[in-house]
Amino acid sequence: MTDQKPMGKLAARAATKGAKREAKKRELAASAIEALKRYGYANTTLRDIAAQSELSLGMLHYYFENKEQLLIYCVRLYKEAFAADIGARIAGLETRESLFQAFAEGLAASIVEDAETHRLWYDIRNQALFDPVFQPVVAEIEASLMELVARIAGDGTDTLPVPVLYGAVDGVFRHLLERQLVDEPRSVQxxxxxxRSLLALTSKA
Structure with missing residues (x-):
């Protein structure tokens, strides 16, 4: 019994330390992602990120062993926020029309507001075809995105199979993102x- 209280304090201190470290990593990632999304994976080093983000190289190395770890952390954080936003938009909706509308608006708003960050996601996804270090996080993120598509598909009786529907949505998203970055930007509407046109076409009803 006498050891329980000291151990409890140690656990609390460890938890506090871990929370502070995670908060600092998030803070660093928020600064670093601005450089990463601007120049891409291949054209950016940790030294470049440090210079662009006004962070010390030593600080980056303390929290992230290399550029790959930092990139994975940044993309995971952003895609978690993206999935959470889309999930919140479609939460509680039951009709096919309302789900399609909210889902379409969420995707469109994300392209307009965060095109460069999505470009970074496609960059790391392409790198995963060549570098296995990125494959686990890409698989993890795509699984979470496919779950969102599954909510749109419902029971699947009158829509395409979830993997096919995900591929269709992702393909159009990728195309519209490129056009948004290269051509004249378009509105959320x-x-x-x-x-919405794509989703309507994927319904068999």
């Missing part, structure tokens, strides 16, 4: 109509 215009992009939303593109996604």
């Amino acid at each position: 215009d992009l939303s109509e593109e996604f």
